[in-house]
Amino acid sequence: MNINDLEDKALWLRQELWEMAMRQKKGHIPSSYSCADIVTALYYGGVLNYKAGDPDYADRDRVIVSKGHAAMVLYPVLADLGYFPADELKRFTEPGGLLGMYADFRIPGIEGISGSLGHGLGMGAGFALAARQDGHDYRTFVILGDGECYEGSIWESAMFSAHHKLDNLVAIVDRNELCILGRTEDLVALGDLEDKWRSFGWNAISIDGHDFAEIGDAFAKLDKLDGRPLAIIANTVKGKGVSFMEGRSEWHNRMPSDEQMNTARGELGLAAVQGGEA
Amino acid sequence: MDMMARPQLQRDAVIETIVAAARKDKDILFISADLGAAALDSFREDFPDQFIHAGIAEQNMVDLASGLALSGKKVFLYAMAPFITARCYEQVKCVIASMNLPVTLIAVGVGLGYDHATLTHFTPEDIACMRALNGIEVLTPSDANSAAAIAQACIDDPKFRYIRLERQPLAALYHSGFDAALKDGFGHLTAGSRVAIVACGYLTHNALAAADALRDSGIEAGVIDLVRVKPLDGAKLTELFAGYDAVLTVEEQLLEGGMGSALAEALIDAADGRRAVVPIKRLGLRDGFEVVNGDRGELHRLYGIGTDQIITAAEHLAEALPA
Missing domain, CATH: 3.40.50.970 (Thiamin diphosphate (ThDP)-binding fold, Pyr/PP domains)
Structure with a gap:
């Protein structure tokens, strides 16, 4: 896909996520929207190796949304790849449905459980190490929250991965600068994350996480890796795509009013509806 | 050595x-x-x-x-x-x-x-x-x-x-018969009739020493090595303890949630609302236990789980029971 197509696809993803969340009044929209462009680039920008319709394809690249509260960002994509029926999106969080708030490893296309922060990078290192031992070429991509980088386990895993030269492992830090109670730099400063990852022995690059040209350039670095895992610090806006949510921590898991609902629908290119619900 | x-x-x-x-x-x-x-x-x-x-x-x-x-x-x-x-x-x-x-x-x-x-x-x-x-x-x-x-x-x-x-070397207990113990979840190392002493790991050895001393003084104590604390086979344990008058558990754990706790729960659940099969006395660390310098044996005496204290507890159990 070219950049225009990717932008269209990203809008489609945000639309799908909006309908999923608002139908049930559940989900983490702002956290999903901040990494929606990255996810779009991964799946539709020619980055990932996968086989549509076959979630168990042995050489598929592995994706872990380690910031598990945003796992829903993958659901429309996984349905689009034919991993499960699209009707499941309408049953998001419903009893008997496949898709829950957090990543459940039983969902086709979800590689492992997430929800509690700080586990995905170590799990991803396990995938990457196993791939090397078994002679597989697949890569492992782990989407981390920047708030998640407070967890000490992330840095244990970062150290381990660099030591083992896991250049088949990519960490993408969704640097939206927000956690539930405010801005990371005001709460406990994370500082220069690119510098931190580099000091742990990783290749590191900072990009605009909503700019498909920059995202594409970052992933292009995967073709010339040098024994170091790659950290992409994606500077993003939490809630990107819905003006009143953008950059505002209070929307982490709050649901909009009916009026706000239609404002958002307008910005997302969705038709207004009575009561704001589809 | x-x-x-x-x-x-x-x-x-x-x-x-x-x-x-x-x-x-x-x-x-x-x-x-x-x-x-x-x-x-x-x-x-x-x-x-x-x-x-x-x-x-x-x-x-x-x-x-x-x-x-x-x-x-x-x-x-x-x-x-x-x-x-x-x-x-x-x-x-x-x-x-x-x-x-x-x-x-x-x-x-x-x-x-x-x-x-x-x-x-x-x-x-x-x-x-x-x-x-x-x-x-x-x-x-x-x-x-x-x-x-x-x-x-x-x-x-x-x-x-x-x-x-266990960190320390332990004398061999199983030369054969462990397959059955692994299958059942426990090894019935010494048969008795009055008091069944239940332990695992290191303390199984203390339990065996205590049972020897108890038999010398006329109390038929058995020893159960509780190899598997989860899952426990409550029905099989109930059957086992039907052959005893009382159970004495001993452990290097806080009593809250430890081995004796697990055993008692399994027996209660196996009884399914009826009176559980056998009286149980538990020895182990108690909430608020004091931490001191000392070797294993000294710690056991401090916490009331030394071999002598197992013997004393078993004697008290036997005295309180009908002959």
Whole structure:
């Protein structure tokens, strides 16, 4: 896909996520929207190796949304790849449905459980190490929250991965600068994350996480890796795509009013509806 | 001490068993958080791909294990008991238990094994916290032979298990018959009729010494080595204790949630609302226990779980019971 197509696809993803969340009044929209462009680039920008319709394809690249509260960002994509029926999106969080708030490893296309922060990078290192031992070429991509980088386990895993030269492992830090109670730099400063990852022995690059040209350039670095895992610090806006949510921590898991609902629908290119619900 | 006479350490028995299997199966991975063993040295040299040093970083060790296990690896994690349990408990809960992955957690020095290291190295709560994990099997060998047999079971039928190893060498108890003990979850080491003393690991040896002394003074005490504290077969244990007048449990754990607690729960549940089969007295660490310098035996006396105190408690039980 070219950049225009990717932008269209990203809008489609945000639309799908909006309908999923608002139908049930559940989900983490702002956290999903901040990494929606990255996810779009991964799946539709020619980055990932996968086989549509076959979630168990042995050489598929592995994706872990380690910031598990945003796992829903993958659901429309996984349905689009034919991993499960699209009707499941309408049953998001419903009893008997496949898709829950957090990543459940039983969902086709979800590689492992997430929800509690700080586990995905170590799990991803396990995938990457196993791939090397078994002679597989697949890569492992782990989407981390920047708030998640407070967890000490992330840095244990970062150290381990660099030591083992896991250049088949990519960490993408969704640097939206927000956690539930405010801005990371005001709460406990994370500082220069690119510098931190580099000091742990990783290749590191900072990009605009909503700019498909920059995202594409970052992933292009995967073709010339040098024994170091790659950290992409994606500077993003939490809630990107819905003006009143953008950059505002209070929307982490709050649901909009009916009026706000239609404002958002307008910005997302969705038709207004009575009561704001589809 | 004559080195030849010293019994094999449980950790060496376990590692030798795993190494023998790893020679034939490259999917077996052994990961240590900086804990060694004599048997580990050659393994590290001979199988650099199958031995992984995790660093002193138990959180990553467990998360890493999840990714490896999801990729089809048979993973054994190895660390000092306090650090492979409470230290990384949330990791074990979230990425091993939640997906019921076939990962074996091997702890060395359970209970008061690191006697002089005191509280940070004690695990008076490891049974309570680990048995609370969904889907886990919890096993305590009481000699090197049973440790090796448990390791073999982990290789033959990989599942989510927690193996509690004693730090010190223990005299051999099982020369045969451990298969049945592993199947039932307990070994009925000494038959009796009055008081059944239930212990596991290190304290099984104290229980045997106590039972000998009790029989000398006319009290027919039996000894049950509770190899598997989870899951427990309540029906089978009920049947076993039907042959006794009372049960005395002894453990290096806080009574809250420990081995005796698990046993009592299993008997209550097996009774399903009826009166449980047998009176139970528990010995173990009590809330508010004091931490002092001292060797294992001194700690046992302080906490009321020494051999003499087991004998006294059994005598009191026998006195209170109808002859």
